[in-house]
Amino acid sequence: MAQEYNHLSIEKKWREKWAKEKIYKTTELGDKPKAYILDMFPYPSGVGLHVGHPKGYIATDIYSRFKHMNGFNVLHPMGWDAFGLPAEEYAIKNKIHPRVAVEQNIKRYKEQLEILGFNYDWEREIDTTDPKYYKWTQWIFLQMFKDGLAFESHEPINWCPSCKTGLANEDLEGGKCERCGSIVEKRPIRQWVLKITDYAEDLLADLKDLAWPESIKESQRNWIGKSEGAEFDFELVDIPGQPDGKHKVKVFTTRPDTLFGATFVAISAARAKLWLDIGWKASEEIKKFIEKTLAKEAVRALNEVPEKEGMFTGIYAKNPANREKIPVWIANYVLSDYGSGVIMAVPAHDERDFEFAKKFSIEIRPVVLSGGSVQIGWTMEKYAEEWNDHYAKNGKLWNSGEFTGMESEEAKKEIIKFAKGKEKIQYKLKDWVFSRQRYWGEPIPLIHCKKCGVVPVPEKDLPVELPDVKYYEPTGTGESPLANISEWVNVKCPKCGGEAKRETNTMPQWAGSCWYYLRYMDPKNDKALVDPKKEKHWAPVDMYVGGTEHATRHLIYARFWHKFLYKIGAVSTKEPFIALRNQGLIMGTDGRKMSKRFGNVVNPDDIVAQFGADTMRVYEMFMGPFEASISWSTDNLVGSRRFVERVWNLAQKVSKEGTVSDETLFNRTVKQVTEDIENFRFNTVISDMMILLNSLEKEEKIPQAIFETFITLLSPVAPHITEELWQALGYQTSIHLQPWPTFDVAKLVSETATIAVQVNGKIRGECTVSNTATEDEIKTQALSLESVKKWTEGKEIKKTIFIKGKLISFVV
Numbered sequence: 001m002a003q004e005y006n007h008l009s010i011e012k013k014w015r016e017k018w019a020k021e022k023i024y025k026t027t028e029l030g031d032k033p034k035a036y037i038l039d040m041f042p043y044p045s046g047v048g049l050h051v052g053h054p055k056g057y058i059a060t061d062i063y064s065r066f067k068h069m070n071g072f073n074v075l076h077p078m079g080w081d082a083f084g085l086p087a088e089e090y091a092i093k094n095k096i097h098p099r100v101a102v103e104q105n106i107k108r109y110k111e112q113l114e115i116l117g118f119n120y121d122w123e124r125e126i127d128t129t130d131p132k133y134y135k136w137t138q139w140i141f142l143q144m145f146k147d148g149l150a151f152e153s154h155e156p157i158n159w160c161p162s163c164k165t166g167l168a169n170e171d172l173e174g175g176k177c178e179r180c181g182s183i184v185e186k187r188p189i190r191q192w193v194l195k196i197t198d199y200a201e202d203l204l205a206d207l208k209d210l211a212w213p214e215s216i217k218e219s220q221r222n223w224i225g226k227s228e229g230a231e232f233d234f235e236l237v238d239i240p241g242q243p244d245g246k247h248k249v250k251v252f253t254t255r256p257d258t259l260f261g262a263t264f265v266a267i268s269a270a271r272a273k274l275w276l277d278i279g280w281k282a283s284e285e286i287k288k289f290i291e292k293t294l295a296k297e298a299v300r301a302l303n304e305v306p307e308k309e310g311m312f313t314g315i316y317a318k319n320p321a322n323r324e325k326i327p328v329w330i331a332n333y334v335l336s337d338y339g340s341g342v343i344m345a346v347p348a349h350d351e352r353d354f355e356f357a358k359k360f361s362i363e364i365r366p367v368v369l370s371g372g373s374v375q376i377g378w379t380m381e382k383y384a385e386e387w388n389d390h391y392a393k394n395g396k397l398w399n400s401g402e403f404t405g406m407e408s409e410e411a412k413k414e415i416i417k418f419a420k421g422k423e424k425i426q427y428k429l430k431d432w433v434f435s436r437q438r439y440w441g442e443p444i445p446l447i448h449c450k451k452c453g454v455v456p457v458p459e460k461d462l463p464v465e466l467p468d469v470k471y472y473e474p475t476g477t478g479e480s481p482l483a484n485i486s487e488w489v490n491v492k493c494p495k496c497g498g499e500a501k502r503e504t505n506t507m508p509q510w511a512g513s514c515w516y517y518l519r520y521m522d523p524k525n526d527k528a529l530v531d532p533k534k535e536k537h538w539a540p541v542d543m544y545v546g547g548t549e550h551a552t553r554h555l556i557y558a559r560f561w562h563k564f565l566y567k568i569g570a571v572s573t574k575e576p577f578i579a580l581r582n583q584g585l586i587m588g589t590d591g592r593k594m595s596k597r598f599g600n601v602v603n604p605d606d607i608v609a610q611f612g613a614d615t616m617r618v619y620e621m622f623m624g625p626f627e628a629s630i631s632w633s634t635d636n637l638v639g640s641r642r643f644v645e646r647v648w649n650l651a652q653k654v655s656k657e658g659t660v661s662d663e664t665l666f667n668r669t670v671k672q673v674t675e676d677i678e679n680f681r682f683n684t685v686i687s688d689m690m691i692l693l694n695s696l697e698k699e700e701k702i703p704q705a706i707f708e709t710f711i712t713l714l715s716p717v718a719p720h721i722t723e724e725l726w727q728a729l730g731y732q733t734s735i736h737l738q739p740w741p742t743f744d745v746a747k748l749v750s751e752t753a754t755i756a757v758q759v760n761g762k763i764r765g766e767c768t769v770s771n772t773a774t775e776d777e778i779k780t781q782a783l784s785l786e787s788v789k790k791w792t793e794g795k796e797i798k799k800t801i802f803i804k805g806k807l808i809s810f811v812v
Contacts, residue, residue, distance in 0.1 A: 005648040007612030011720040015117055023734050024119040026075050029537050035072035036538050037064040038517055038577075040546025040554070041079045041126075043509075044105035046090045049112045050594045051602045051616070051632060052586035056545045058617050059583060059626060059682060061118045063543060065716035066677045068119075069740040075538055076119060077520040079126035080106050083134075084509020085163055085179050088440035092473060098440040099468075102129055112604055116613045117719050119736070124523045128442075128512030133519060135463035136529050137511050138445040140561065142456050143568055145446065149195045150434070152454065156270060157433050159187035164474035166191050168433045168508070171553075186270055186294060186336070189478045191435035192444060192505060196560045200224050200427045202574075203559055212580040213627075219551040225428025229254035230412070232421040234265060234317040234344070237325060240281050249317065251344045252426050256415050257408040259321040260400040261367035262344040263357065265328045269293035270336030272313070286311055286330070293332050306332055308356045319344075320419040322401065331356055339426055368408050370395030432557070434508060439472035439481045441506030449493035449500040458494050464502070480504040513554055514561040517541050517576055529570055536572050544577040547585075555580075581680050584629035586620065591631050602632055614718035615641045621682035621717060643686075644721060646693060647714065651725050655701035662695050663747045666706065670743035673713050682717070689714055704729065709741045757782045758801075758809035759791040775802045782808050 018024065037060050042053065064076035082102045090105075091098040106127065113120070126133055144150045158167040162182040166189055171178055196203075204224050207217045231252045237244040251265065269290045276282060276290070289311045296306070309332040316325040333352050334343055347357035348366035357364050370393040394408040403411045403418075416423060435444070443464040445457035457464055467488040472481050482504040483489060493500035515529075521538045522530045555577075562576040587593055588600025595601065607616050619640035624630045660666055669692040676685045692710065696702055708729065715722040715735050726735035749771075755778070757765045765787035769778050779800060782788055792812055799811040 005645050005721070007614065007644075007720070008609070010724050011115075011117065011608075011613050014720050014723050015114065018117075018119075018734070018736075019122075021734075022123075023736060024076075024121050025123065026077075026121045027073050029533070030073050032071060032073040034075070034538060035064070035067040035543070036075045036517075036541045037067065037543045038076075038520070038541045038545070039078065040544070040550060041081050041513070041516060042109060043081050043084070043086060044102065044109045045086060046094070046101065046105055047596055047601075048105075048108045049604055051604045051607060051620070052594050054113070054116055054604060054616075055586055055620050055626075056547070056583040057113065057118060058116070058620055059581070059680065060543070060545050061116075061617075061719075062621070062677060062682060062685075062716040063680070065119055065719070065736055066740065068736070069712075069716075069738060071739070075124075075520065076121065077124040077126075077523075078113065078118070078120040078122070079124075079516060079520070080109070080128065081509070081513050081516070082106065082127055082129045083441050083507075083512055085165070085436075085438065085440075086509075088438060088472070089163075091440070097468075098472065099129070102127075115605070115608050116617065119719075124520050126516060126519050126523055128516065131463045131465050132526065134442045134512065135526075136519070137442050137507070137515070138457075138462050138464060139459060139529060140515060140565070141507070141511075142445055142459065142462075143570075144194060144564060145456055147564070147568070149198065149564065151193055151195065152190065153193045154188055154190055156186040156188045156274070157191060158184045159189065160184050163438075165437045166433055166435055169430050171508075183295075186273070187478070189435075189437070190505075191433055192446075192503075194432040194434045194560075196432045196556070197427055197429055199560050199563050200226070200429050201425075202563055203429075203556065206559075206563075206575055210575060210580070211578060213582055216548065216551045216555070216580060216582065220556060223429060223552040223556065227252075227254050227426045227428075229424060229426065230256040230416045230421045231424040232256075232259070232320050232344070232419055234320060234342075236315055236317055236328070238314065238316045240314075242279075249342045250340055251342050252339050252424060253344055255346065255349065255412075256419075256421060257394070257397065257400075257411045258346040258349045258367055259319070259344070259415050259419055260397075260403070261346040261348050261365045262319050262321075262326060263347060263363040263365050264326050264345045265317045266310070266331035266334045266343050266345045266353070266356070267313075267328060268334040268336040268341035269297060269330055269332070271334075271341035272330045282313065286313065289330065293330065294336075296332065297336060308333060308352075308359050310356060310360060312360075320421070321415065327362070329356075329360070329362075365399060367397060367399045368393075368395045369398050370408075429556075432560075434511075435505035436508050437478055437480045438474050438506055439466075439469065441508065442466075442511055443482070444503040444505055444507060446503040447491060447493060447500045448503065449496065449498060451498055452493055452495045452500075454503075455493055455495045455500070461494075466506075480506060482506070510554060510557050514558045515565070517544075517558075518565075518571065529565075532572075539571060540573045540575055541577045543579050543581065545581045545583065548582045582627055584625070584627050586623070587629060587631045589632055589634075594632075602634070607634075607637070611637055611641045612644065612720075614721050615644050618644060618686060618718055622686040624683055626680045626682055643690060643693070644718060646697070647711070647718070648721060648725070650693065650696060650702065650710075651707070651728065653696075653699065653702045654704050654707045654729070656704055658699075658701045658703045660696065660699055660703065660706055663744075664749065665692060665695055666709075667743040667745075667747045670709065670713065670741050671748065674740070674743075677716065685717065689717075711735065712738055712741050753805045755782075755805065756807050757785060757788050758807065759788060760811060761809070764788050764791055771805070775800075775808075778802070778808055783810075 039057055039060050064074050068074045087102050088098050091101040160167055160177040160182050162180045163177055176183055204226055229252055231250050233248045234251050235245045236247040272290050310329045313328045315328040317328050319326055345353040347353040347364040349368055397403045397406050397411050443466055445464045447455045449455055467485055475481055489501050491500055491502055518530045522534045525531055558576055565571045566574050590600050592598050619637045669688050672688045673685050711722040711725050723735050753771055754766055754768045756763050765785045767781050795812040797810050797812055801809040
């Protein structure tokens with residue numbers, strides 16, 4: 001074996017040999033237990049990877065190698081999520097076709113991933129922009145359409161004026177387009193929508209069965225936002241030019257027991273604008289207020305609490321409990337995207353309603369006595385003055401007609417019945433706006449016929465391929481650029497044979513990632529979504545790894561699609577991903593997220609060339625806990641390189657004979673590394689190996705069996721150097737195909753212990769003692785230490801504190 005460790009030649013040699021011998025090819029089916037380990041596949045951008053991107057990939061590579069060595073049949077694939085706005089905008093900027101841009105970017109990403117020595121089975125590689133792949137994305141959409149889950153809508157949606165397309169709520173950050181940062185508008189546009197709300201309850205209920213971080217599950221619960229309550233009809237009166245009672249609004253409330261306390265109805269600006277569109281003759285002042293409020297709401301984060309603003313519409317509503325006329329106000333704290341955009345306001349029992357009512361001098365009428373110092377004889381003014389959030393809670397009803405004196409929980413059902421309401425569950429989650437008015441996306445496989453309406457493309461005609469065009473820039477008119485391609489748009493209706501047109505909106509970039517994990521199970525199948533036998537063998541994904549940024553988009557969308565596929569019998573499990581791990585960011589040296597804009601990007605190619613792939617892998621896992629965000633430091637990388645070189649040099653001490661002096665440490669390390677990899681504690685895997693390395697370096701000779709175990713433990717983390725060392729020992733079969741080391745339980749406990757020796761609370765030395773030694777024997781041994789004698793000789797020992805195996809302390 002060469003004396004000098006040359007990472008460039010060693011790593012290149014083994015990457016080529018592994019690829020040639022296909023040692024990572026997935027075994028199809030078989031009797032072994034399976035382990036499906038999956039990365040959230042990357043969106044291949046033009047700038048390539050930076051050193052932060054591979055952190056999760058390194059982790060899954062370690063974990064999948066570990067599982068394979070433990071006797072599992074492993075599926076660990078990789079592919080590309082390449083449709084959508086980023087690829088299209090990159091292509092527009094660089095004046096090339098998106099297809100060409102995607103092919104170039106994938107090639108670049110794949111080169112960068114391959115130099116890190118990942119064990120992906122590249123024969124299962126997928127690309128969401130491949131017609132053979134998106135044929136099945138379209139097939140799933142067609143099943144949803146036939147099931148009634150996909151519907152056409154003209155409701156106002158989030159419109160990005162820069163990206164020139166509609167967006168789902170999940171695509172916004174603080175009311176702005178998360179892609180370009182532009183303020184979105186509410187614009188009525190024809191679009192296709194998926195009824196994800198039909199699965200809201202299942203999406204919530206089944207979270208309990210998932211081994212996911214609690215923070216991610218809580219994010220999903222909050223985004224879905226389940227509320228239980230009741231819905232009431234409020235008749236509208238005093239609308240100019242309209243007869244009283246002709247129009248109604250449906251109002252949802254979680255507190256039907258407070259219905260008698262509703263003193264106004266509050267509507268969102270979006271709801272008010274909709275009223276304008278159907279004939280409400282509002283004043284110019286009201287119209288200006290609506291537009292101003294909508295503009296402010298567009299840039300407001302969902303959890304931001306705005307300063308209360310409002311305007312009386314001049315319209316009244318009749319409270320269904322007491323038929324009282326109460327004013328209808330436009331209020332900026334009523335969200336357009338939650339419920340119907342209409343609430344009954346009960347200022348005495350809701351803090352936001354209370355603040356609004358105080359500001360605009362609207363009556364505050366308490367109807368629940370809920371503790372505190374509130375007195376029945378108080379005036380409304382006194383109640384408003386003394387109000388605190390304790391009064392919003394349950395209690396006995398007051399000022400509530402025949403229900404006065406009843407407990408609020410008991411009264412809820414009675415009041416619902418009395419006021420002709422109905423019990424209802426409402427979700428914050430909105431149906432998924434699924435159309436994009438752009439070119440680079442999966443065509444929606446529908447046809448519009450004047451005679452037959454909307455007709456699905458026959459399954460035998462899938463895929464509906466994206467036409468190759470010269471100009472693909474967005475139009476900004478609400479129509480996709482595809483609408484201008486007459487030879488593609490104009491078709492015969494598959495139902496009646498008459499003149500018809502294709503749907504010209506495309507799917508959002510999230511479509512392909514909703515089911516890609518299934519395609520890896522059976523990537524070449526052109527007859528079915530996935531072979532049932534293969535799906536039953538591999539499903540569900542056992543370990544899914546990716547960033548927390550997908551908590552409320554990709555993960556909800558993919559779970560929704562999976563549950564639909566489960567309903568129609570296309571998959572055998574209710575959930576796609578059983579266990580989930582989120583990696584923390586690797587930030588720039590300046591503490592900011594790595595970005596070309598900040599000039600703090602570190603290229604992995606440069607790191608691998610200078611230090612080696614194994615060093616980079618060791619460093620990224622050793623930086624800190626896997627889920628923690630930590631800043632990059634090339635200076636600190638030197639320590640990881642030194643560790644790798646020390647492992648290389650340790651081989652010089654290997655002997656056919658002998659033993660190690662600390663067998664307990666050796667066996668503990670095997671046990672600890674095994675447990676730490678299983679639990680994604682990769683930083684402690686490295687630290688455990690460093691401690692064992694320190695111990696082995698003190699030996700004159702190292703038994704070959706011990707060294708073999710050492711490099712086998714390290715092989716998932718540093719695959720190239722360990723393969724080289726393994727082959728140098730005379731083995732022909734790859735180290736990555738060896739069984740995982742085991743430990744001797746009997747040797748986990750040492751026969752001796754090193755304990756600290758204190759004098760007057762300060763450590764003055766340590767001594768190694770037998771586990772069978774008595775306290776008196778240990779006391780004698782401790783007092784004989786020269787470092788302890790200095791502080792105890794000639795002095796009276798007033799007290800001795802002894803903690804077995806850890807400490808002996810003298811008070812003098």
